[in-house]
Amino acid sequence: MIELSFWRGFPPMLASFCLRAVVVQLDLAMVARLGAGALAGYALISRVAVLDAALTVAVGSMSLIVLSRAQPARAHRKLLQEIWICAALLGLAAASIGALAYPVLIDLLAHKDPAAEFAHSAIFIYLSAAPVRMVESATIFALHSLGRGGLVLGWQICETAVKAALNLHLIASFGFVGCFIASVTVEILSALWAVIVIRRIVVAEGESPPAGFRASFMRDCIIESTRGLAPQLAVFASFALFALSQAAPAGMQRLDAYAAVQGLIVLVLAPLLAATRFFAMRFCGCAPAEVKRLISTLLLGGAPLLFVIAGALALGRDALGAALYGNLGPWWSSFAVALALSLPLRYAGALLRGALLSHGRIGVVATADSAAPWLFALPLIALGLFFDQPAVACLSLLAPEVACVLWLWRRQSLHEEKGASLASGFQLS
Numbered sequence: 065m066i067e068l069s070f071w072r073g074f075p076p077m078l079a080s081f082c083l084r085a086v087v088v089q090l091d092l093a094m095v096a097r098l099g100a101g102a103l104a105g106y107a108l109i110s111r112v113a114v115l116d117a118a119l120t121v122a123v124g125s126m127s128l129i130v131l132s133r134a135q136p137a138r139a140h141r142k143l144l145q146e147i148w149i150c151a152a153l154l155g156l157a158a159a160s161i162g163a164l165a166y167p168v169l170i171d172l173l174a175h176k177d178p179a180a181e182f183a184h185s186a187i188f189i190y191l192s193a194a195p196v197r198m199v200e201s202a203t204i205f206a207l208h209s210l211g212r213g214g215l216v217l218g219w220q221i222c223e224t225a226v227k228a229a230l231n232l233h234l235i236a237s238f239g240f241v242g243c244f245i246a247s248v249t250v251e252i253l254s255a256l257w258a259v260i261v262i263r264r265i266v267v268a269e270g271e272s273p274p275a276g277f278r279a280s281f282m283r284d285c286i287i288e289s290t291r292g293l294a295p296q297l298a299v300f301a302s303f304a305l306f307a308l309s310q311a312a313p314a315g316m317q318r319l320d321a322y323a324a325v326q327g328l329i330v331l332v333l334a335p336l337l338a339a340t341r342f343f344a345m346r347f348c349g350c351a352p353a354e355v356k357r358l359i360s361t362l363l364l365g366g367a368p369l370l371f372v373i374a375g376a377l378a379l380g381r382d383a384l385g386a387a388l389y390g391n392l393g394p395w396w397s398s399f400a401v402a403l404a405l406s407l408p409l410r411y412a413g414a415l416l417r418g419a420l421l422s423h424g425r426i427g428v429v430a431t432a433d434s435a436a437p438w439l440f441a442l443p444l445i446a447l448g449l450f451f452d453q454p455a456v457a458c459l460s461l462l463a464p465e466v467a468c469v470l471w472l473w474r475r476q477s478l479h480e481e482k483g484a485s486l487a488s489g490f491q492l493s
Contacts, residue, residue, distance in 0.1 A: 076213030101178025107323035114296035124201035155195030298437030343418025
């Protein structure tokens with residue numbers, strides 16, 4: 065039985081992740097009205113900006129873990145300042161690399177297509193806010209670790225409303241570019257708010273972190289980012305396969321369907337991403353035997369709900385596609401069903417990832433999440449496109465997660481056995 069106190073802080077974190085996903089859905093719904101290629105252009109920016117996206121998530125995750133290990137009561141301004149410096153430096157690096165690489169990648173993927181024109185028009189606006197995004201991510205997760213998730217949620221509700229209002233005005237005035245101007249404006253406001261709020265909460269100056277903290281933090285962020293970067297690159301490669309197959313019959317329809325599915329994935333998986341971060345925070349300091357008990361209890365307790373959600377998504381896929389993206393057809397339908405079927409597996413994966421991350425086993429999780437998409441997802445998509453079989457391509461959403469869960473379960477079991485043997489050895493001595 066899990067005590068209610070275990071879940072303290074999860075509802076606001078969950079709502080925070082879901083609101084981020086809702087903003088993406090708002091963008092997609094408004095951009096889709098701009099005509100052919102606009103939806104694919106938005107997805108194209110999301111796919112080529114993989115380094116920025118992976119580092120943003122990694123900085124937030126490592127900020128959460130570092131402050132959770134330090135314990136909220138011991139948080140101080142100098143530690144936060146070091147994290148902000150690291151976040152800004154990583155953001156500048158990501159923006160510099162992106163400015164050189166992303167325009168080239170857009171041309172490689174969709175040269176002379178309407179999608180490429182849309183993407184080129186907004187990519188540098190997106191890149192300009194990279195350091196701000198990193199600092200915002202670090203600070204938002206720091207507030208969660210300090211138990212101030214309610215404040216974050218309240219702000220993000222306001223932020224979502226502001227983003228929707230800015231979208232309506234700026235897209236009407238500037239078209240596709242207006243969506244990204246609205247995003248950058250909101251990100252700057254959010255970062256300023258988060259920094260001001262946390263400085264009011266954390267008043268202790270504290271001592272400077274030990275020498276080498278910056279190098280260690282940024283190294284961990286880069287390692288953690290590979291966990292998100294490799295799958296993002298695999299999705300980028302998948303997107304390239306869809307884009308290159310446009311010459312085939314119904315090629316553009318397949319590309320738009322895949323772009324819409326990626327938008328749905330952001331929405332559906334947001335709660336599981338929140339759960340992974342939350343479990344990593346909650347499992348910190350727990351003995352391996354206690355983590356094993358928690359995983360078993362949470363798995364049995366959460367599985368029925370996941371099956372209900374999966375069934376609802378599978379049955380309502382066509383209505384959802386028509387309402388949100390205007391996308392129907394076998395490719396949309398097959399991918400939506402596969403995503404639904406993968407949800408229970410992804411929940412088990414969130415538990416295992418949280419357990420391993422909480423004990424600093426970042427490399428183990430990164431290895432699984434980096435290798436699985438390339439070994440399983442990409443070949444299945446290539447086969448599905450070659451034979452024009454969406455039922456084959458959609459397995460790319462299932463097979464990698466099966467492999468990850470099996471690998472992570474084995475590594476977690478070995479970690480538990482090692483912990484148990486150390487404990488018994490200590491008792492015997």
